[in-house]
Amino acid sequence: MQFIDLQAQQARIAADVEVRIKAVLAHGRYILGPEVAELEERLADYVGVRHCIGVASGTDALLVALMALDIGPGDEVITTPFTFVATAEMIALLGAVPKLVDIDPVTYNIEPQGIEAAIGPKTRAIMPVSLYGQCADMDAINAVADRHGLPVIEDAAQSFGARYKGRRSCGLSTIGCTSFFPSKPLGAYGDGGACFTEDDRLAARMRQAMNHGQDQRYSHPRLGINGRLDTLQAAVLLAKLAIFPDEVERRAVVGNRYTELLQARGARSVKDASDGLLTPHVAPGYTSVFAQYTLQADDRDAVVAKLKAQDIPTAVHYPIPLNRQGAYAQYCCPDCTPHADRAAARVFSLPMHPYLSAEDAERIAEAVAAA
Template identity: 40%
Template sequence: MKIPFVDLKLLHSEIKEELRDVFDRVLNESTFVLGPEVQRFEQEFAAYVGTTHCVAVNTGTAAIQLALAALGIGSGDEVITVPHTFIATAEAITAVGARPVFIDIDPVSFTMNPALLEAAISSKTRAIIPVHIYGQVADMDRILEISNLHGIPVVEDACQAHGAEYKGRKAGAFGIAGCFSFYPGKNLGACGEGGAVTTDDGDLAQRIRLWRDHGSSKRYEHIFPGLNMRMDGLQGGILSVKLKYLDRWNNQRRQAAAAYDKAFVDTDIEIPNEMDYGHHVYHLYVVQTSNRDALRHQLTDAGIESGLHYPIPLHLQEAYRFLGYKEGDFPVAERVKNRILSLPMYPGIRTQTIERVVSELRESCHVG
């Protein structure tokens, strides 16, 4: 029997009727773009994160791009982030005309290393984007201390961190803006694409609302040339349904992570570290091993799906060769790219499934 990397069929099976109700409601009311379903979700998600405002958009990439655009960031500006992330983080920066400036990640958390942040700040720096990678929040106290000292806004890339916490506060509630993706496989995923920006800044929220809808506050009246990055009504309704289950699903992910941790205790496989300041929600369960490729092939041969997040750091991607970075510039990100392996992780994953995954890996890894 094959083991999927993510099992969305299992996830949706228990809420199928609620999702059908959303479809019927949107179809009957013809509220296909924005509308009451999206407004309801915006209110609910803002309350969940602990911010005053939430602006729903069509993707997580759009969320970051519009947050930067609404901050007035553009050509000639620099935005500091990390190379160990999905390309969307940097794409959003270049989409507004700014230049990504990378700093290395912390070797324990894989999030932005605050000790390297201040040295990367220049007179052109207009924002800092820490990435809450794999479901764990970056060290926000240290990042915010530096950003406040220099008067530079922080935009959180929380696209993998729905419900994750730092010292009791949720991801997306720390910076001037928090950006989320609702891609189907995320902890809170739509049945299609979706994204959102959370913020306590009412003026910023309003500017993002204008940006997402052609720069328009009233039909056929446009304040500036914006973009079309609106959320579908159907996705808003679906996300409202799923939000009710998010904490339960995150707890199931944490239980699965604990089961993996226990099973790997006497092996040379390095398990992920939950930092003592936070609450990890394990969007991904990422281990490290020196013989990653061989172990991944073994899993594939056994019918077990796995993932690599991410095998090529952004500074070594062809797309960002123009930035002038080279091999050796970010040694931690470059070291982990050859060692990381993402194992099956989703709400409701069975203990027997985890045991089978671990059993296959233990056959080839060193057992102490």
């Protein structure tokens, strides 16, 4: 059993991928070829915004977004400690301070109330993370940002394709950023990412920032990076985008099936309990793309070990919150994020992909309940 079955997906799209890659090999424009522009147009239309800028990775997407907002030394950017390190890493690399705010224990996403309390005279932006496939409470976060005149960057590396009150992730704030790492809901065959915005000025700045800061050949009005999306990866993503809406629906079916099977065996929703085996909660008005199907357990390590003995793979996202990591401990007091600490000690994720069979889900749920 595989944690993520990319081979099943590849078999489905192999012919289209081959045709598209052959087209790239034929025209030879491996950097910023026509497939990149086509992908950007289609992704912008999918999200429902004016601009999409393809970049080399989800990490570069965050960096380019911050650079477009002129975030720099001494500035503070409010974000969450319960995320992949890239979120805070890009803030710190620019010399800014990632100010870490605790999570909502039900959704695992940053608490809007905590954001408001953390805003100070040096705050320049807010960067919520839409974790595990479900958007953060973007209306509440945007309301806080509007009161203080701050831009919002949604780190949507795990939520591309999810909906929030009828709108799609990446189109909910000043800038949306996502990742096309192979295991993501929409993944390339290597690294890739994208930034989304309605703002023409920010779009131009991000396009410059991802291409050495240039506005035309050998003209560099801004500091930039080499963060371009490869044409070959764009070709792969175009093939995958054709089946992506169907895969989003399949992910929802798998996620809901897991929840029904586990709750039938005694698990409870994380919304309704704080101990025992807890299933994820998708809030009303939200959808999740289940980048991970994440449970909580009182003795997580023992459960994981028992599942491993039955050849059922698991993963822990994330075992150590950023405020307890050596490079980031300085940005938050050790005991200021109790919900993130508790989640880090209890969460584990089950195999999750659009092609997980009902029989495998049944077997996994039975094994989890027994463990």
